[in-house]
Amino acid sequence: MIDMYKSYWAMEFNPFVTNNKKPSDDRCFNSGDFKNAIARLEHLKNIKGIGLFTGFSGAGKTFTLRYFANNLNTSLYKLVYIPLSTITVLEFYKALAYGLDLEPPNKKIDIFRDIQQRIISLAKDKKITPIIIIDESQYLKTDILNDLKLLLNFDMDSKNYAVLILAGHPVLNSTLSKQIHEALKQRIVINYSFEGISKEEVKEYIDSRLKLCGVHSEIFNTNAIEAIYGCCNGSIRKINTIIDKCLLVGYMKKATTIDTDIVMNAQNEVELI
Incomplete structure (x- = not known):
């Protein structure tokens, strides 16, 4: 038919009709949202730190993130994409560790340490910036959100070694506005909302x-x-x-x-x- x-x-x-082909230049529609989000993603890539990208379902968040990710220079950036956020804290750490080419130990504290060391090693020794994208972040458990600010806190060094992108529905903004997440919210350097x-x-x-x-x-x-x-x-x-x-x-x-x-x-x- x-x-x-x-x-x-x-x-x-x-x-x-949606297909499995990666987003390419000829298939992209340069909507206001797409152009604004890509510009902010490129800026975030350069300054590093945490970016928040929200919008209702179907607004183009995932497509835009996939386009951005597929156009990264792999000699300069290490992409870790975590699409499923309805996971436990330990599962999250293991997914992040595997994404960074680590074999995660059994204990969370050990995985945490290994991830931080891997991020620093990539940035300092190989001049590679890890870019971590967590899609559907509105489903992240409170414990994971609490740990994210610690994960990117490298002792007394205030320099950012990685990019963390939180993407999700508008409710994510409400979640991060809660007092318990104030420290994480203060570390967000880019905040963009897709309007459709x-x-x-x-x-x-x-x-x-x-x-x-x-x-x-x-x-x-x-x-x-x-x-x-x-x-x-x-x-x-x-x-x-x-x-x-x-x-x-x-x-x-x-x-x-x-x-x-x-x-x-x-x-x-x-x-x-």
């Missing part, structure tokens, strides 16, 4: 995706684009899902353009999933 509607709309491939794709950017996004797959005609009329924005509240993930369904419904109806009625039909199908 997908191949049939791709042919119907003269698409070389479906740019609205704007109404003006939706048409640009759709047009850029269609051109990417070889379509240069106007498939979606103005009212349809406004309806898509209204359905998705700034979430690129939701936009992709709705558009995929719009293309399918439009194909089934043998439509020449996508209008508001088709968008509403597609939205109804999505809500039933």
Whole structure:
């Protein structure tokens, strides 16, 4: 069915369906969020320390972080990406140790020491900056958050040897505002909140995706684009899902353009999933 509607709309491939390919320059949409977040990530990479990046689901956080990570110079930076934050303190330390190419000992205090020594060794001896990304950080346990400020505290040396990026939903800001996390919050040097794709950017996004797959005609009329924005509240993930369904419904109806009625039909199908 997908191949049939791709042919119907003269698409070389479906740019609205998630695949496993790493984010590349030609597949990136330079939304305001993307440009602002990348600029801050690049700055954080240079100054080191802790960065906080938050936004609702589908706003583009993970895509932006993956793009940033995939474009790091591996001779200058050591990436450690921890995607699952619903883990115990010991599991967290072991995941971080493995990411730094360490064989973790059994005790937390020993793993803690080894991680700190590894970070210092990479920075001082090899001139490599560890970049640690913790996605879905809103699920981190209080004990882990309490330890993070200690993990990057290297005795009396105030110099930062690593980059720690905490990414998660907006509730993470509320969590870090609690008194118990005041010391960690004070160490955050970059704080960016994703706002989601704007109404003006939706048409640009759709047009850029269609051109990417070889379509240069106007498939979606103005009212349809406004309806898509209204359905998705700034979430690129939701936009992709709705558009995929719009293309399918439009194909089934043998439509020449996508209008508001088709968008509403597609939205109804999505809500039933």
